[in-house]
Amino acid sequence: MNIWLRRFIKHRDSALLALALVFLLAAILRPSIPFKHNIYTYLLVADISQSMNASDMTLRGKKVTRLEYMQNMMHEIVASLPCDTKVSIGLFAGNSVAAMYAPIEVCKNFAAIQDTIEHLDWRMAWSGNSRLRESLFVTAKVVRGMSEPAQVVYFTDGEEAPKLHAFNTKSLEEFQGGNDWIFVGIGTEEGVAIPKLSEDNQVIGYWSNESFAMQPGIAQISESTLGVRDDNVATGEHDRYISKLASEYMESLTQEIGAKYVKGDSTYHVLQAMKSQPPARRDIAPLPLSWIFATLAGLCVLGMYASRHPMRQIKQNLKIYRQEIKSRLFTKSEAVAHDNHFQ
Known part of the structure; x- marks a missing residue:
């Protein structure tokens, strides 16, 4: 040796x-060597129903709609996710959810995912109603149909339109899914009117109280077949329907299915909730x-x-530096003495 x-x-x-x-x-x-690690896959579901056009959120000191606030939060969440995380964007309207594409890796497809979020619009909705409770069954079916397991993060104000009553409240006793899902509440409880917009995104009125009402006995049939909201427009403030964040309703809903509710007042809180979710799956992948x-x-x-002898080299360098400093000081003192002599 x-x-x-x-x-x-x-x-x-x-x-x-x-x-x-x-x-x-x-x-x-x-x-590389085989390494078993956690794989995180998310289906980020965005509520694009018309109640998300209500302007009761604040972003950078400016009043914005719930939709705009949700988009900003989704941008920040995607930007904070580590590489190898997979993301899909889903849309919620009516009583169903549609995934825009299969989960894709967040770093390689960062621009595409952010562009999808940027172009979310209420005009993409296929129904004027929003039946959050009934959409859970479709959401679970969408997740099961994906190529790999995914955790759901649902961004919504929790608005049920038309309002729930004994005739149109779907039972969740047979619901399978929802474990460790996260529901993010977008909106405030101050209460604002929901604007009715034209195809050109111009305000033409506000949704009336009648728009959210349905006659008992026909609610299930109307919702399952037509899926449209009463088209009344409020003419005065007393006729307008006032929309609020349905926190209590979503807390109750999440308890029924084993999910978690988080108020969307902070991106940090949502990210912390996502970190507490178990991974979508564990798999063996190569570790480079x-x-x-x-x-x-x-x-x-x-x-x-x-150097072969680092300590000796350091000592020699220090000695050279000391000599150079002394020589400079000596030269400077001689120059000063010379100037004083001639003065």
């Missing part, structure tokens, strides 16, 4: 160069080792330029 160590010290530069080449070749081969060999090669190259 001592013989090999002495030979290495004697031919240190050549040995380090050879080692650097070996490590570089190893890095080029891109070796190239960076380790590349680092070792770099250290070998640096070692070639290091």
Whole structure:
């Protein structure tokens, strides 16, 4: 062992160069080892029903709609997710949810995901109603139909339109799914009117109280077949329907299905809730080792330029620096004395 160590010290530069080449070749081969790790996949469901056009949220000191606030929060969440996380964007309207695409890796497809969020619009909705309770069955079916398991993060104000009563409240006793889902409440409890917009996004009135009412006995039939809201427009403030964040309703709903409710007043709180979710699945994936060999090669190259006797070299450098400082000070003092002599 001592013989090999002495030979290495004697031919240190050549040995380090050879080692650097070996490590570089190893890095080029891109070796890896199997590693079991958590895989996080999310279906981010965006409520695009017309109640999301209510302006009761504040963003950067400016009043914005719930939809705009939700888009900003989704942008921030996607930007905060680590690489290898997969994301799909879903749309909620009427009594159903539709996924826009299968889950895709967030870093490789970052621009595409953010562009999808940027172009969310209430005009993409296929129904004027919003039946959150009934949409849960469709959401679970969408998740089961994906190529891989996914956790659901549902952004909504919890508005049920038309309002629920004994005739149109769907039972969740047979519901399968919802475990560890997150419902994010978008909106405030101050209460604002819901604007009715034209196809050009111009306000033409406000939704009336009658728009959210249905006659008992025909609610189930109307919702399952027509799925449209009463088209009345309020003419005065006393006729307008006042929309609020349905926090109590969503807390009750999430308890029924084993999900979690988070008020969407902070992106940080939503991200913390997402971190508490169990991973969508665990799988074996290759753990790359190239960076380790590349680092070792770099250290070998640096070692070639290091002194054989580092402490001796440091002492010599300090001695040279002291001598140089003394010489400069001596030269400066002589120059000052010379100037004083001639004055």
